[in-house]
Amino acid sequence: MSQFRTEHDLLGDREVPNEAYYGVHTLRAKENFHITGTPISTYPELIKALAMVKQAAAEANYQLGHLNEAKRNAIVTACKAITDGALHEQFVVDMIQGGAGTSTNMNANEVICNLALESMGHKRGEYQYLHPNDDINMAQSTNDVYPTALHLAVYRSLDPVFDAMTILRDAFLNKAQEFNDHLKLGRTQLQDAVPMTLGQEFKAFAVSINEDIVRLKQxxxxxxxxxxxxxxxxxxxxxxxAYAAIAVQELAKVSGVPFVSAEDLIEATQDCGGFLHVSGVLKRAAVKLSKICNDLRLLSSGPRSGFCEINLPAVQAGSSIMPGKVNPVIPEVVNQVAFEIVGADATVTMAVEAGQLQLNAFEPVIAHSLLRSMKLLENACHTLTEFCVTGITANRDCLEQNIERSIALVAALNPYIGYKAATAVATEAFSTDRNIRDVVLQRGLMSEEELNEALRADQLIQPRELCTKTR
Known part of the structure; x- marks a missing residue:
């Protein structure tokens, strides 16, 4: 038996391996696009989305009397099998490709067709019984199939991102509760500011992450x-x-996503603004997460000559030459993920802008950038949670020493002694290396009882009704 079958397209005949479920168009695309080394099968949600779109189209064409029951049943069965994970390895085209995604669409058409042919009792490549273009692609173009499938893939791929971000948010909330009574100095512009608790600092991290969960869902x-x-x-x-309305309705049914037809299909075919918006919010989430990681690295810096307010879990040796050194490798890797996502957003931005007239030909690179960014963000959140946040501990002694030594406490005395006197106290305390309490008492600006009340820990970290002196 021959190891190949002959298939024909616009450019002529080609020998396709018998074991392949894809056909001649996919074969040529596989040969043409050696770009990323990342086949479309890398993103299962994209493959499943393509299968769901083809299933919805087959259902619509059947209901309209354009596809007979035998073909409809074979196509739907094949699509369901692919949605369940079958034959994903047959989706071999590179993610970045010329042709506005035509090669991806044809890869799907050919695999579905040949799988359906087998269920009908025919051999792969016997397209006289069921055809990739005439039947699988009936009433479709790459220009509506590819973006619709990408919409679905992006929608579903965000679910695990939400899960990962939620787990990370909750880890920070748990630490916020654990550190709720750990008083420390806040800092602005890396200089001592006013007191807060370590719990408040960690709760802010959680709130920041939750904001981006909300924005991504929107x-x-x-x-x-x-x-x-x-x-x-x-x-x-x-x-x-009636095809568009039925197809979209069927797609909503099979996917569980509340799809609707765009208000203007011409505008929707040429515009990729939705992808740009999602990419921008992904970038926002990544940038804010990177800022949090910067803070974790600063707060744990040292361990003896830095801030040293928290300890990050030691997960590996940090140096090939400095014994005992441990680096904040988990926050660092998350920083780098953020850089990747920022770069991907720039790619999406340029690709969306580059659309011309009635079509954007650059959706493949949009797909690659978006799907990769979502996976990177998901992985980064899980990594940060598991290998860093859950194991963070506080250096309480260091926190208390910083509070006691800081001249920033004088800000809490403004309502009692005034800004001018407080400035003089701060200047003297700094120049003489003394603490604020001693200078205030020596100058007779407040009694010890008044000072203790003004500097009471629970009064320093929240609004309070002030007992100010008349000045």
Whole structure:
């Protein structure tokens, strides 16, 4: 038996390996695009999304009488198998490709077709019984299939990102509760500011992360508007008037995502603003997470000549030449993930801008950038939670010493002695290396009882009704 089958396309005949479920178009694309080394199968949600779109199209064409029951059943069965994880290895085209995603669409058409042919009792490549273009791609174009599938893939790929961010947020909240009574100095511009608790600092981290969970959930609502049924440029050429509505309804049913037809399919076919918005919010989340990691590195710096207010878990030796050195490698790797996501957002920005007239030909690089960024952010959040945040401990002695030695405490005395006197106290305390309490008492500005009340720990970290002296 021959190890190959002959398939034909616009450019002529090609020998396709018999074991392949893909066909001639995919074969040529596989040969043409040696770019990232990342096949589309790297992102299972994209493959599943393509299968769901094809299933929804087959259902719509069947309901409209354009596809017979035998073909419809074979296509739907094949699509369900792929959605369940079958044959993902047959999706071999590089993520970044020319042709606005046509090679990805045809990869899906060919794999679904050949799998369906087998269920009908035919051999792979016997397209006279079921055809990749005429049947699997009926009433479709790459220009509505690819963006619709990407909308679905992005929507579903955000779920594990939300889960990872939520776990990280909760880890910070747990630490906030653990450190709730650990008084420390806040800092602005890396200089001593006013007191707070370490718990308040960690709660702020949690709130920051939660804000981005909310924003990402809001941004993915834009993915629910799709141009399925618009075909080539949004006019719906080669479709029945009722096809778009039925196809979108079927896609919503099979995916569980509340898809609706875009208000204007021509606009939706050429515009990639939804992807740009999601990318921007991903960048926001990554940048803010990187800032948190910067803070963790600063707060743990030292351990004897830095801030040394917290201890990060030691997960590996830090130096090949300095014995005993331990580096903050987990926050550092999250920083680098953020840099990657920022770069990916720049790529998405340029790709969205580069669209021309009725189509954006650069959606493949948008897909690659978005799906990769989401996976990176998901992995980074899990890594930061498991190998860093849950194991953080506080150096309480260092926190208390910093509070006692700081001249920043004088800010709490402004309502009692005034800014001018407080400035003089701070200047003297700094120049003589004394603490604020001693200078205030020596100058007779407050009694010891008044001073103790003004500098009571619980009074330093929240609003309070002030007992100010008349000045």
């Amino acid at each position: 941004s993915r609502e834009l993915m629910c508007d799709v141009n399925l049924g618009g075909t080539a440029i949004g006019t719906g050429i080669c479709t029945h008037p």
